[in-house]
Amino acid sequence: MKKLELIPLSGELPSPKGVALAILELCRRDDTTLAEIARVVQTDPALSSRLIRQANSAAQGAVRPIASVVDAIGRLGIGTVRNLAMGFSLVDQYQNGPCAAFDYQAFWSHALLMALAAQSFGAMTKLGSSEELFACGLLAQVGRLSLATVYPAAYSKLLQDPDAAHRLSALEQEHLQTDHNELSAALLTEWGIPSTLVGPIYHHEHPEASGFSPGSRPQQLTQLFHLAHRVADLSLTTDGERSHLISELMLLGGKIGLNADELGVTIDELVRHWREWGELLRIPASSLPPFAQMSSPQELRPDERSSAGALRILVVDDDPITLTILETVLRNALGHMVFSASSGEEALALAVECQPQIVITDWLMPDLSGLELTCALRATEWGQRIYLIMLTSLDTEEEVSEAFEAGIDDFLTKPVNARILRARLRAARHYVQLLDAWERDRAQLKQFTAELAISNRRLEHVAMTDLLTSLPNRRAGMGALERAWAASSRFEQALSVLVLDIDHFKRVNDTYGHAVGDKVLIEVAQQIQRVARKDDSVCRLGGEEFLMICPNTDIKAALLAAERLRRTIEALQINVQGTVIRSTVSIGVASREPRMTDSDTLVNAADRALYRAKEAGRNRSCIIVQGRLRCLP
Numbered sequence: 023m024k025k026l027e028l029i030p031l032s033g034e035l036p037s038p039k040g041v042a043l044a045i046l047e048l049c050r051r052d053d054t055t056l057a058e059i060a061r062v063v064q065t066d067p068a069l070s071s072r073l074i075r076q077a078n079s080a081a082q083g084a085v086r087p088i089a090s091v092v093d094a095i096g097r098l099g100i101g102t103v104r105n106l107a108m109g110f111s112l113v114d115q116y117q118n119g120p121c122a123a124f125d126y127q128a129f130w131s132h133a134l135l136m137a138l139a140a141q142s143f144g145a146m147t148k149l150g151s152s153e154e155l156f157a158c159g160l161l162a163q164v165g166r167l168s169l170a171t172v173y174p175a176a177y178s179k180l181l182q183d184p185d186a187a188h189r190l191s192a193l194e195q196e197h198l199q200t201d202h203n204e205l206s207a208a209l210l211t212e213w214g215i216p217s218t219l220v221g222p223i224y225h226h227e228h229p230e231a232s233g234f235s236p237g238s239r240p241q242q243l244t245q246l247f248h249l250a251h252r253v254a255d256l257s258l259t260t261d262g263e264r265s266h267l268i269s270e271l272m273l274l275g276g277k278i279g280l281n282a283d284e285l286g287v288t289i290d291e292l293v294r295h296w297r298e299w300g301e302l303l304r305i306p307a308s309s310l311p312p313f314a315q316m317s318s319p320q321e322l323r324p325d326e327r328s329s330a331g332a333l334r335i336l337v338v339d340d341d342p343i344t345l346t347i348l349e350t351v352l353r354n355a356l357g358h359m360v361f362s363a364s365s366g367e368e369a370l371a372l373a374v375e376c377q378p379q380i381v382i383t384d385w386l387m388p389d390l391s392g393l394e395l396t397c398a399l400r401a402t403e404w405g406q407r408i409y410l411i412m413l414t415s416l417d418t419e420e421e422v423s424e425a426f427e428a429g430i431d432d433f434l435t436k437p438v439n440a441r442i443l444r445a446r447l448r449a450a451r452h453y454v455q456l457l458d459a460w461e462r463d464r465a466q467l468k469q470f471t472a473e474l475a476i477s478n479r480r481l482e483h484v485a486m487t488d489l490l491t492s493l494p495n496r497r498a499g500m501g502a503l504e505r506a507w508a509a510s511s512r513f514e515q516a517l518s519v520l521v522l523d524i525d526h527f528k529r530v531n532d533t534y535g536h537a538v539g540d541k542v543l544i545e546v547a548q549q550i551q552r553v554a555r556k557d558d559s560v561c562r563l564g565g566e567e568f569l570m571i572c573p574n575t576d577i578k579a580a581l582l583a584a585e586r587l588r589r590t591i592e593a594l595q596i597n598v599q600g601t602v603i604r605s606t607v608s609i610g611v612a613s614r615e616p617r618m619t620d621s622d623t624l625v626n627a628a629d630r631a632l633y634r635a636k637e638a639g640r641n642r643s644c645i646i647v648q649g650r651l652r653c654l655p
């Protein structure tokens with residue numbers, strides 16, 4: 023890593039301004055106090071609120087939320103406040119710029135997601151202070167912004183080179199005599215970030231070339247930044263490009279001890295925080311689909327689906343000869359659809375795409391071994407359905423049992439014997455067929471259950487509904503009355519019922535015909551429904567008779583309700599083909615009394631009152647209380 027003064031640069035580098043610069047200067051002094059820093063921070067409300075937010079997210083689970091700048095600085099520490107202030111200052115200043123091919127917004131969007139990922143992985147692995155890792159993640163690629171600032175035209179041209187995506191650092195060195203990682207590291211050092219973090223940041227794009235000893239803290243931090251960077255790359259990918267990256271993330275996650283499920287939960291949460299922070303910093307944060315969706319295998323096109331009888335088999339071996347033998351036997355001799363991969367990593371990416379039913383994998387391979395591939399596949403829901411055969415020259419009892427424990431279904435010793443391979447495939451085919459049949463049955467059963475539930479609901483509705491008026495029928499009404507009776511007993515509340523009967527309805531039928539009679543019934547039913555309160559239940563008892571159940575209603579209120587109802591029906595004008603028909607109703611009202619034994623006695627009392635209302639001349643509401651008749655009007 024070079025020092026900044028040794029890097030040849032012909033323009034001005036990005037640098038923090040205003041309050042951030044003042045904080046940087048203050049931090050260079052040994053005697054700076056927290057109170058002094060707080061005073062400077064408080065002059066910038068946006069920075070204050072961002073630091074408070076960051077302190078609160080760092081203090082997750084703490085009893086008391088942090089609300090003041092002083093507390094936030096106390097929680098974060100002066101060094102982290104300085105780094106965050108610098109990061110936020112750069113974000114605000116460099117939202118756009120003169121380098122045409124450099125997408126400033128996408129750059130910050132990526133940096134923000136990387137910052138959040140580094141923070142979150144830091145908290146999980148305890149490899150460093152998560153807030154410090156946030157700031158480092160935000161600035162890890164600041165060298166790229168620097169090159170876009172110092173050499174806008176040349177860098178723009180360089181970014182358009184077709185090779186830029188694969189060998190950006192090399193191109194930068196060729197044309198600009200430095201590269202973005204070198205510049206990032208030099209700037210971060212200049213800004214006071216400790217070398218224990220700068221080293222891993224410098225190497226994070228190519229952790230394998232870091233030279234850090236395996237398992238050491240710098241090496242683990244390099245892996246952490248690498249994973250955070252690749253997670254942030256999700257922000258740059260399109261739907262179609264994601265499957266490779268997702269499988270790579272599953273592998274990288276495994277290296278810091280995260281299985282696929284934990285990684286998924288973490289990434290979903292990161293994306294949520296990313297959007298929230300994006301709003302705060304005015305940085306675009308696209309909406310990525312949930313991890314479960316990104317990691318599930320894509321639908322195969324019809325031409326990719328296996329023809330009848332043929333199986334989709336993925337073969338994995340770093341030895342090209344074994345790979346060719348397997349391909350030849352499986353594809354040419356047995357007619358299967360074969361996908362091949364020469365490494366475990368490639369296999370994992372291919373498996374996401376091609377959904378193999380069977381995977382035949384070598385055990386010993388560089389990078390990702392057959393065992394690791396097995397574990398990675400078994401960690402996913404779809405990978406659990408794959409029939410896995412391990413190819414191995416290791417066949418001691420111990421090794422074989424280790425492989426079975428990792429999740430293989432069968433193993434084959436190398437060199438592969440074509441006859442044995444065929445025999446083993448018969449067992450695999452049997453398993454795949456059983457699984458297919460089981461999945462088909464399960465899908466059918468699911469559909470059948472859903473259809474049954476729908477038709478049951480429909481039947482229930484039909485059985486409980488009066489087809490003419492769409493009101494609940496007598497059966498449903500009696501059920502509702504039972505429930506209302508039980509509730510009134512339980513809560514010792516009043517309960518009243520109204521039995522309504524259309525007056526001289528026979529005449530309507532006789533005069534205008536049955537169809538018109540039906541129309542009158544429908545309109546009267548709708549009117550009753552409209553007048554009823556929310557808690558009342560209305561049903562058609564049959565013919566031209568209706569029941570209204572009024573919970574928590576005493577006799578006085580019930581009689582008033584009956585009168586209101588009677589009057590609105592009296593005023594109702596039913597228009598049938600130009601003729602206006604008017605109807606009236608007689609209503610019998612009864613309320614629950616202590617001597618009543620059940621809901622039938624209540625309805626019978628209302629029936630008797632109705633009979634008396636008819637007798638008394640119709641179009642009126644009557645009650646019988648303690649043997650005495652009272653009618654309105």
Ligand SMILES: Nc1nc2c(ncn2[C@@H]2O[C@H](COP(=O)(O)OP(=O)(O)OP(=O)(O)O)[C@@H](O)[C@H]2O)c(=O)[nH]1
Binds near residue numbers: 527529538
């Ligand atoms: N249109 C039609 N008429 C029905 C329906 N259900 C019952 N009815 C008729 O309703 C009439 C009821 O007549 P009655 O029981 O004599 O009573 P009313 O004419 O209303 O006389 P009061 O009740 O004494 O005022 C009968 O003619 C039944 O045929 C139906 O669904 N549609």
